[in-house]
Amino acid sequence: MAKKRNSKKTDAKKTITYLILLYLLVTTIAEGYGYDPVGWIKEKLSGFSITCEEDLTVSFIDVGQGDCVFISSGGETMLIDCGEASESATVINYLDRMGVDRIDYVVGTHPHSDHMGGMSDIIYEFSVGEVIISHLADEDIPTTRYFEDFLDACSDKGLYIDEAQRGRVITLGDAEAEFIAPVSNDYSGANNYSIGILLTHGNNDFLFTGDAEAEAEFEMLESGALEHVRVYKAGHHGSDTSSSEEFIRVISPDYAVIMCGAGNSYGHPHDRIVERLAEYTRNIYRTDLCGTVVFESNGINLQIRTER
Numbered sequence: 001m002a003k004k005r006n007s008k009k010t011d012a013k014k015t016i017t018y019l020i021l022l023y024l025l026v027t028t029i030a031e032g033y034g035y036d037p038v039g040w041i042k043e044k045l046s047g048f049s050i051t052c053e054e055d056l057t058v059s060f061i062d063v064g065q066g067d068c069v070f071i072s073s074g075g076e077t078m079l080i081d082c083g084e085a086s087e088s089a090t091v092i093n094y095l096d097r098m099g100v101d102r103i104d105y106v107v108g109t110h111p112h113s114d115h116m117g118g119m120s121d122i123i124y125e126f127s128v129g130e131v132i133i134s135h136l137a138d139e140d141i142p143t144t145r146y147f148e149d150f151l152d153a154c155s156d157k158g159l160y161i162d163e164a165q166r167g168r169v170i171t172l173g174d175a176e177a178e179f180i181a182p183v184s185n186d187y188s189g190a191n192n193y194s195i196g197i198l199l200t201h202g203n204n205d206f207l208f209t210g211d212a213e214a215e216a217e218f219e220m221l222e223s224g225a226l227e228h229v230r231v232y233k234a235g236h237h238g239s240d241t242s243s244s245e246e247f248i249r250v251i252s253p254d255y256a257v258i259m260c261g262a263g264n265s266y267g268h269p270h271d272r273i274v275e276r277l278a279e280y281t282r283n284i285y286r287t288d289l290c291g292t293v294v295f296e297s298n299g300i301n302l303q304i305r306t307e308r
Helices: 007-032 037-045 085-097 119-125 145-156 214-222 245-251 271-278
Strands: 056-060 069-073 076-080 102-108 127-133 161-163 169-172 175-181 196-201 204-208 231-233 255-258 284-286 293-297 302-306
Touching (some): 069 169, 076 169, 085 119, 102 119, 102 169, 119 145, 214 245
Parallel strands (some): 102 127, 204 231, 231 255
Antiparallel strands (some): 056 069, 056 293, 169 175, 175 196, 196 204, 293 302
């Protein structure tokens, strides 16, 4: 008996073939008259928006001269850094007010106290799913009290510490957090080992680079992971060792957040970096001036509110 032909698949193949031939015919004729049909299609699609079922909240928590970012979407959460140990209560109280009792991913971008000083307190206070830190050369592994406390907290809670793997993607509700740095394993100093994360939620994206300096920024660009982003957490608290000219030109952010403490002794943010960012956006938020800054995304629009 002859095998019965799948008529639906055959008809579908014919339809696709006809559409391709029609597209080629139309574009050939249009180009003959000086039109650019492909460009027209791209222009029309450029305003296409992606609606997400689950909203995304990104809180840049004011911890003085340090970094702390809390991300929540669809009931899934990530904490990137937590500031100094002296700011632990600030972070814990903020998360308590949000009704948080579990943090799915705790990320320490690099082991400096203004980023991970209070991490042990956070780990003891909340249920934690996974702890992620950057790879470090042996000579860059801290022997400080706060880092030993962090290791002890992970051990006491039975948490395995994972190293960030470039290219890994973590799903948080309707958002995706991709690890884009560190790119290399042979930097001098801990700053350039900072974990870089590109968070995408529909048409909105956020870039976090810890304290990565110009060398690491260049490698992120070379890797092809970056283009225009909507929100950029300025690297290294607005220091002039980060936010290099080429880096900012490529990402050309619509919004920038600078996390630094009022009257800090480092001179953060540097005037040159503020001016550089201002070439691309007037939407520059500073935690030393604004307090905690919160972005809410529905996949299309962004709403921003500040503490002051």
